[in-house]
Amino acid sequence: xxxxxxxxxxxxxxxxxxxxxxxxxxxxxxxxxxxxxxxxxxxxxxxxxxxxxxxxxxxxxxxxxxxxxxxxxxxxxxxxxxxxxxxxxxxxxxxxxxxxxxxxxxxxxxxxxxxxxxxxxxxxxxxxxxxxxxxxxxxxxxxxxxxxxxxxxxxxxxxxxxxxxxxxxxxxxxxxxxxxxxxxxxxxxxxxxxxxxxxxxxxxxxxxxxxxxxxxxxxxxxxxxxxxxxxxxxxxxxxxxxxxxxxxxxxxxxxxxxxxxxxxxxxxxxxxxxxxxxxxxxxxxxxxxxxxxxxxxxxxxxxxxxxxxxxxxxxxxxxxxxxxxxxxxxxxxxxxxxxxxxxxxxxxxxxxxxxxxxxxxxxxxxxxxxxxxxxxxxxxxxxxxxxxxxxxxxxxxxxxxxxxxxxxxxxxxxxxxxxxxxxxxxxxxxxxxxxxxxxxxxxxxxxxxxxxxx
Numbered sequence: 001x002x003x004x005x006x007x008x009x010x011x012x013x014x015x016x017x018x019x020x021x022x023x024x025x026x027x028x029x030x031x032x033x034x035x036x037x038x039x040x041x042x043x044x045x046x047x048x049x050x051x052x053x054x055x056x057x058x059x060x061x062x063x064x065x066x067x068x069x070x071x072x073x074x075x076x077x078x079x080x081x082x083x084x085x086x087x088x089x090x091x092x093x094x095x096x097x098x099x100x101x102x103x104x105x106x107x108x109x110x111x112x113x114x115x116x117x118x119x120x121x122x123x124x125x126x127x128x129x130x131x132x133x134x135x136x137x138x139x140x141x142x143x144x145x146x147x148x149x150x151x152x153x154x155x156x157x158x159x160x161x162x163x164x165x166x167x168x169x170x171x172x173x174x175x176x177x178x179x180x181x182x183x184x185x186x187x188x189x190x191x192x193x194x195x196x197x198x199x200x201x202x203x204x205x206x207x208x209x210x211x212x213x214x215x216x217x218x219x220x221x222x223x224x225x226x227x228x229x230x231x232x233x234x235x236x237x238x239x240x241x242x243x244x245x246x247x248x249x250x251x252x253x254x255x256x257x258x259x260x261x262x263x264x265x266x267x268x269x270x271x272x273x274x275x276x277x278x279x280x281x282x283x284x285x286x287x288x289x290x291x292x293x294x295x296x297x298x299x300x301x302x303x304x305x306x307x308x309x310x311x312x313x314x315x316x317x318x319x320x321x322x323x324x325x326x327x328x329x330x331x332x333x334x335x336x337x338x339x340x341x342x343x344x345x346x347x348x349x350x351x352x353x354x355x356x357x358x359x360x361x362x363x364x365x366x367x368x369x370x371x372x373x374x375x376x377x378x379x380x381x382x383x384x385x386x387x388x389x390x391x392x393x394x395x396x397x398x399x400x401x402x403x404x405x406x407x408x409x410x411x412x413x414x415x416x417x418x419x420x421x422x423x424x425x426x427x428x429x430x431x432x433x434x435x436x437x438x439x440x441x442x443x444x445x446x447x448x449x450x451x452x453x454x
Contacts, residue, residue: 017171017178024171025164032160048140055081056124056136059090063128074099082108087118087139093132185213189220201228233399245284248277290348290418301342301425305449308378309334309371311343315350316369319358327363334371337378338449345422352415353382353442360440361386378448383441389434397432419444 058080062073074090081088081101089100118139126134185207195203204224207217252274258264316332323330339346350369357367365385372379389397398420423430423444434440 017174017176020171022164022167022171025160025167029157029160029164032156051084051140052122052124052136052138055086055088055138056126059126059134059136060128063126063133069098069134071099078102084141086141089137090126091135091137093134095135098134185209185217189213189217192217192220192224196224196227201231241284241288245281248280252277288414290414301345303340303342305338305340306343306346308337308339308341308346308380308446311347312350312369312371312380315347316354319351319354322358323354323367326358326361327365328358328361329366331366331368332370333368335373337371337373339378339426339446340449341426341446345425349419349422349444350380350382352419353444356415356442357382357384357386357440360384373448376448376450378446380444380446381441383439385439388436388438388440389432390436394432394434398430 058077059074062077063069066073069090069092078101087101087103090098092098118141121137121139124136124138125132126136188207189205192203192205201224204221205217207214209217255264255270255274259266259270264270312334313332316330320330354367354369361367361384367382367384370379370381370383397416399417419442420430423446426446428444428446430442430444432440432442
């Protein structure tokens with residue numbers, strides 16, 4: 001029993017079934033008793049009416065035989081009336097007393113038959129040839145039939161009690177069964193949640209039903225998969241960041257210690273090298289801060305209507321020198337489009353897409369920035385002729401902490417995750433198309449401002 005009623009919810013469910021069964025049985029007993037009492041009272045009234053009519057018929061036969069009321073003939077009816085325990089008086093049409101049964105005889109028969117005292121008097125007309133010849137005032141005993149009524153009702157009540165107990169037991173057994181079936185998935189899901197919270201990242205809910213709990217278990221397993229995946233990505237990311245930090249710090253430390261030991265002089269080349277490594281560390285820290293702040297971008301955007309083409313052109317001009325130094329052609333095709341957004345954040349989106357292309361496009365390659373309006377949308381695409389993205393890495397390029405194999409030694413690998421966060425904060429979408437060895441195209445779609453309304 002304890003194994004069947006694991007947990008307070010299972011106990012409450014089983015007791016609810018049992019209470020429902022007992023309540024239904026009790027309600028049935030009350031309704032049956034009420035209906036039985038009403039019908040049986042009607043039955044008793046009908047029986048009394050029949051007996052009254054039978055006695056009235058005896059007196060009518062006596063009148064018809066004698067053509068009038070005959071005292072001797074009426075006395076012959078006295079034993080029959082006395083044996084029933086009844087009391088009777090006969091009055092004529094004018095109300096005069098014609099005959100009455102000796103009360104002592106009636107009482108003697110009541111004692112002999114064990115009947116209760118007579119009930120209230122009732123007047124029954126005596127009709128002969130549709131003519132009223134008298135009125136019989138009769139009091140019938142009320143004990144015999146009510147005794148049967150009590151016995152019958154007692155039997156019915158015991159039967160209902162037994163049925164109620166049986167219904168309660170059946171309801172309890174049914175409640176145990178359904179409580180077990182209903183709470184077993186919840187118990188399994190609860191244990192899976194507890195195990196996951198305790199650090200068992202590989203724990204999953206072993207449920208396969210298609211009901212609401214099954215869908216909840218599926219959602220939990222999906223969440224657990226994502227948690228496990230993000231934990232793994234965080235570990236990889238931490239290792240990558242540690243590697244990224246270790247290299248410039250090691251270079252700075254070795255050069256500074258060489259100057260301190262007098263092995264090297266603080267020449268301009270050494271200072272430039274230290275400055276470059278410091279900038280590299282600054283860029284890494286800035287990327288980390290940007291990713292942390294991107295979550296709250298939707299709540300901190302300084303929105304305003306702006307010319308996206310001018311913003312893109314300005315950003316491209318700022319990075320043109322780096323593309324020239326790398327030997328990469330940078331082309332633009334910009335249509336006039338206005339959007340509602342944060343200029344700083346949108347400039348950051350364009351910058352991250354261009355610097356991403358700068359990292360993976362070889363010398364003599366090309367990067368093309370295109371801006372156009374399609375219906376009510378502004379579409380910005382950055383297409384390059386770089387090394388492309390492998391098919392197995394393509395679905396993960398916007399995932400947090402994900403870095404492709406080709407990016408291990410190039411940057412922090414956070415820029416595209418920041419792009420996805422900032423574009424989503426502007427109610428837009430960013431997609432990527434690529435084939436390994438054939439370049440990559442990133443497309444950002446943002447809601448455009450209505451020129452007529454503007």
